[in-house]
Amino acid sequence: MTMTGSMSAHTAPGAPRRTGKARAAERRPPGAIDALDRAIIRATQAGLPLSPDPWATIGAEVGAPGEEVRRRIEAMxxxxxxxxxxxxxxxxxxxxxANGMSVWDVDDAHIARLGAAVGALDFVSHCxxxxxxxxxxxxxxxxxxxGTTRAEVEKKVARIAALLGPHARAHDILYSxxxxxxxGLRLGP
Amino acid sequence: MDATDRRIVNALQDGVAPTERPYRDAARRLGLTEEDLLARLERLLEEGVLTRFGPMFDVEKMGGAFCLCAMSVPEADMARVVAALDARPEVAHNYERDHALNLWFVLATDREDAIRPAIESIEAETGLAVLDFPKRREFFVGLRVQA
Structure with a gap:
């Protein structure tokens, strides 16, 4: 969970004293979404409507004006x-x-530095x-x-292996x- | 797919702004009419070139969680297990992979504490063990691919 940003904003020194109501609001998780946000997420999780004014289309479904939907999306x-x-x-x-999930047994003492280096390689999409x-x-x-072929994926994986050197004790490639x-996300009922 | 389709696929991976007329504004940047862009998007989705066009949600930012999971499914059981996972809204992605752990899926829930019960429920329904691989650190996400 990456909530540090909003949490620290709440405890900033010199922040004005808050009313009881404001304090209650703070107890809501910083990432919390309300019923309208949730309805908008549900209405768009399959995709944004392909119409010139998609906000109005969503609005008709969730019972809110299109402009309100647009502003909610902007806020999210x-x-x-x-x-x-x-x-x-x-x-x-x-x-x-050829879509390979390359997996590596990396020395824990070096994973922060090496993971960042692997993630920075231009051909790695997720790390x-x-x-x-x-x-x-x-x-x-x-x-x-x-890659377009497994050979291409293997060439790229060899570059990761060279980068990790002896800090990687073993690796494998799991092709889909x-x-x-x-x-993608589907909110449950 | 023609050159214009490729330009659309490449450009729209970076996202459109939520303006009052998002398709008109995106089309203008691509030198297209709104009508043409909408028709092409509809076709690209129909043909499966695009799996989706729309908001990409980060469930963690709304108090939820993602979790990569894997199972070792006997070939004879595969259809049954796949159907069981398909029916669950919390299974966001599911891939078959060539490994002893041959089914890899991602759970996405809007509450952090909903991951564990989902895993237990999948284990109970399928009778198979689920290994969970929650991320410890994210080094990079989101390469755009060239069409």
Missing amino acids: LARGIIRRIAAVPNHYALGLT YERPRRPPQWRYNLFAMVH TRIIKKT
Whole structure:
């Protein structure tokens, strides 16, 4: 959870004294969304309506004026709840048929520095440190690498191996053989 | 896909601004009419070139959580397990991969404490163990691909 920003704003020195009501509001998690935000998320999680005024279309569904919907979306963008309003391409349809999750057993003492270095490589699309799950899983660094062929992915993975050097004790590449689902967030009922 | 489609796919991965007429403004930047952009987006989605066009949510910023999970599913069980995961709204992504852990999926819930019950419920329904891989650190997310 990355709430540090909003938390520190609440405890800033010299902040004006707050009323009881304001303090109660602070107890709400900083990332909290209200019923209208939630309704807007539900109405757009499959996508933004493809109409000249999508806000009005959403507004009709959630029972709010289009301009209010637009302002809510703007606010959620500012708060990071929406990363961006964008197109998500299907890698396969663009010819990127080799999609490898490269996984690495990296010395814990060096993972912060090395993970950042791997994440900075221009061909790595996602890069995370995750826990090991022995005995089934020894890897703690995950880096996604895409290519038009597996040979291309392997060439890129070799560059990661060179960068990690002896700090990577083992690695593997898990290719996706089937995309079963790629819907993104769906709020439950 | 023609050259204009490629320009649309490339440009719109970076996002559009929530202006009063977002498609008209995005189209203007691409030298297209609003009508043309909307028609092309509809076709790109229909053809599966785009899996989605719309807001990309960060559930963590709304108090929720993501969690990568993996299972080792016997081939004979695969269809049943896939159907069980497909039916769950909290399964955001699901990929089959060539490894002993052959099913990798992402749970997305709007409450942080909903991940653990979701995992337990999947284990109970499928009779298979789920390994969870919550992220400890995020080094990079979000390469744009060239169409």
